[in-house]
Amino acid sequence: MSFFTSTVICTFIKSFTVLYKFGMVPDDFDRGIVIVIPLLKNGDGNRFTVGNYRGITLSPVISKLFEMVLLSQLKGQLMSDPLQFGFKSKSSCSHAIFTFKTVVDHYISNGSTVTICTLDISKAFDKVDHHKLLNLLIDRLLLRQFIVLVHEWFAKCVACVWWGNAFSFWYQIGAGVSNRTQI
Numbered sequence: 001m002s003f004f005t006s007t008v009i010c011t012f013i014k015s016f017t018v019l020y021k022f023g024m025v026p027d028d029f030d031r032g033i034v035i036v037i038p039l040l041k042n043g044d045g046n047r048f049t050v051g052n053y054r055g056i057t058l059s060p061v062i063s064k065l066f067e068m069v070l071l072s073q074l075k076g077q078l079m080s081d082p083l084q085f086g087f088k089s090k091s092s093c094s095h096a097i098f099t100f101k102t103v104v105d106h107y108i109s110n111g112s113t114v115t116i117c118t119l120d121i122s123k124a125f126d127k128v129d130h131h132k133l134l135n136l137l138i139d140r141l142l143l144r145q146f147i148v149l150v151h152e153w154f155a156k157c158v159a160c161v162w163w164g165n166a167f168s169f170w171y172q173i174g175a176g177v178s179n180r181t182q183i
Helices: 003-022 061-074 093-109 130-139 144-155
Strands: 031-040 053-059 158-163
Touching: 003 061, 003 144, 053 061, 061 144, 130 144
Parallel strands: 031 158
Antiparallel strands: 031 053
């Protein structure tokens, strides 16, 4: 490892330790730029509806790196339900389909009728209330430092929309969690 690389790593470690210890993030730490790609999500849908276009938020690489470090350090405390298949490592839609099919086959083979109801929650991650999420973290008895840090980070979540050559005003993001692309 070169001197430069080890210096950069040491600087990141010290910076991230200070951020965590004091429960703070820099003001521009999660200042995202939402790029609206002029590609229709649904080709058969209304081309004149804003919701039919895909938005991608670009965030600073340093904040994504810090997020990855936090997640690796706290992964044992941030467990989700075993029946949640999306947004999890080593899990996919095929696992959910297999589980669903296994349950249905079990009931049918035992002579039961199976009635299925589906719910479209495709925009669920856009609607996650930050305060509700913080309350869930408190209920899980996560370290106070982590909760204060996440609260501070959410308070500084802002974005603007970039369309062509124009930028909107910056606006506060009060809900939603997403996978962001690093810039």
